[in-house]
Amino acid sequence: MTNSAPLQQTHYDVLVIGVGSMGAATCYYLAKQGVKVLGIEQFDIPHEQGSHAGQSRIIRKAYFEHPDYVPLLERAYQNWQELEARTGHHVYFKTGLLYLGLHESDLIKGVRESALKYQIEIRELSDWQLSAAYPQFRVPENYTTLLEPDAGFISPEKAILLYVEQAIHYGAAIRTKEKISGWEQTRTGVTVSTDKGQYTADKIILTAGAWAGKLLPGLASRFTVTRQTLAWMIPSEWKPYEYGHFPCWVIADAAKPSIYYGFPALPVGAFGGPIGLKIGHHAHGNPTDPDAVNRKIMPEEESNLIEALNQFIPGAYASTYTMKTCLYTNTPDENFILDFLPGTDNRVILAAGFSGHGFKFASVVGEIMADLALKGKTELPIGFLGMERF
């Protein structure tokens, strides 16, 4: 880290604004190619104020949101493997993923569509097969159950740290606890101002997560930041819910237009805290200012998650270990934005609006951002994620 370096105006080839999920991978892919890169992060790396904290993020390929994401996911899986091979540390953990919902739900229809189009292995489980393989689940008889065996989760904090460490090994400068207050395009590049100084760069990449709208006031209306909650629960019996015995899962509750999801209980020796099995509700929370998030948990937020567990996975809940807040940055269509910012002569590049489903893509987004900055284009199919759709 270079936080003690004297403050002076310094020039970089590329400056990355925000070193969280996407920014960490972006710094790595840039530095690896020998360019002079500076990543600036307002907090520590990683931290709990943004969108990446919380021990685990689901990764899956039979993408119900949109089949066009699948080629990017193929590359994301490869890139996570490359990070593991380079560092000798695991970030991807295969658990299998159960999808449960009505036959006609967007979840089940979308999973089938992507799996069919891209030959992704999924298995339909009968009620009998589900109870034989995963007796922990109790779902209504008219629900369909699909299993994606190659899905699992990524450890987000570890992945971010590994990318930043590798970026530094390749010569990247990373500054933490330094807040960017604004940027301005000049005739020859971009000037970035922070609470500690000023920098110039040929290009900047904005990977500012929930703060993207604050740094792009003209686009702020495209981003709705919402406060989300998640919980770690202590099960009545440990073994059936442990990593190795229990899958990741996603349930489209027919009674509510939204999705519950969860993970096995992860051993803290290998994964750190919190203790217990994690559950979340993928439905927009209340809009919030990322600099003024109410971190206090409401009783109804806890009871919502307990009720879902009691309904679909009875036995998974004996007590609540802890709950936390996290931020989604939602675009109007809940698809990402990966593009040049119009009117900036391709000097400003944006990776934003990950709408609660972006982490699994961080490894490919880093590569795409480096492509756009260094080659002015990418071979990866991101046409559907362009700015012009808004």
Ligand SMILES: Cc1cc2nc3c(=O)[nH]c(=O)nc-3n(C[C@H](O)[C@H](O)[C@H](O)COP(=O)(O)OP(=O)(O)OC[C@H]3O[C@@H](n4cnc5c(N)ncnc54)[C@H](O)[C@@H]3O)c2cc1C
């Ligand atoms: C509860 C929850 C569950 C989720 N589950 C999943 C899942 O299972 N699978 C999945 O794929 N995705 C999941 N996601 C989504 C995923 O975590 C996000 O899409 C992803 O982390 C977004 O990455 P980001 O880089 O945009 O944001 P962040 O990781 O938050 O990074 C942005 C960074 O920019 C920094 N920054 C911003 N402004 C400034 C500034 N002015 N100066 C300096 N630094 C600045 C911030 O401090 C931050 O570190 C989940 C998200 C939440 C909240």
